[in-house]
Amino acid sequence: MTEILDGEALAAEVREGLVAAIERLADAGARPTLATVLMSEDPASETYVSMKQDDCAEVGIEARDIGIDPDAPAAELYDTIDDLNADPEVNGILVQMPVPDHVDKRRVLRRIDPAKDVDGFHPENVGRLVAGDARFKPCTPHGIQKLLAAAGVDPEGKDAVVVGRSDIVGKPMANLLMQKTAGGNATVTVCHSRTDDLAAKTRGADILVAAAGAPEMIDGDMLSEGVVVVDVGVNRVDADTEKGYELVGDVDFESAREKARAITPVPGGVGPMTRAMLLYNTVKATAQDAGVEVDLP
Incomplete structure (x- = not known):
């Protein structure tokens, strides 16, 4: 069964853990x-x-x-x-x-x-x-590292694919995953809007971080069995709801969860960890x- 990586719950644990430090x-x-x-x-x-x-x-x-x-x-x-x-x-x-x-x-x-x-x-x-020698790790990539660690996902030796090359997520995420330290040691591929045959790259991922800002651009056909999917995207799309829209990620959740060992939801996955x-x-x-x-x- 696919594990849903609960960012809300982990963020609450982080906040609780900070209270003692703040009191100190x-x-x-x-x-x-x-x-x-x-x-x-x-x-x-x-x-x-x-x-x-x-x-x-x-x-x-x-x-x-x-x-x-x-x-x-x-x-x-x-x-x-x-x-x-x-x-x-x-x-x-x-x-x-x-x-x-x-x-x-x-x-x-x-x-x-x-x-x-x-x-x-x-x-x-x-x-x-x-x-x-990071003084501060950027909040979203650091939060993703925490989510992976909490799920028992060690990037060492894994093939990690980061889709998106922004200064906020893509670039620092790739750097953290390749660092010679705990939470790193992955072999990292960075994909972007000029990448040829994106699906061929994403199918080779053990860990996929989608941070391109494009609604549901990655679906289950672009993934291999047992991949860990981290969806950073938060995209507003028209929907028949009270608000007239809904939030979706860069990954088509329903088809991706059929392939994934673990996956973050949108909302409730990466976002709460960024704030924490x-x-x-x-x-x-x-x-x-x-x-x-x-x-x-």
């Missing part, structure tokens, strides 16, 4: 504080930020909610980041993407203090990840800043 930091006079910066009126972005703040409240992390008018000059966002960098009470900074077109996204990422970059996207942190690992990184940043050793889940 509090005893040392350090309370983790995460600043979320939103320069958008996009409902989805507003929802994501609200959920992250709720997660913070659940475990005892202080959350600062900073909103910036999307029509404001880019300098207002840059100056806000500078102020947060200089604030000793702020341990983690998250600028919710996307930002408006007149704001340079790369400049935003470079502006954040690498020691407070709990998304792990600053070039210094990307370099450390590639070098095998943001809390993890915030606690880690606080511990590093305070010079306090804590046990992280």
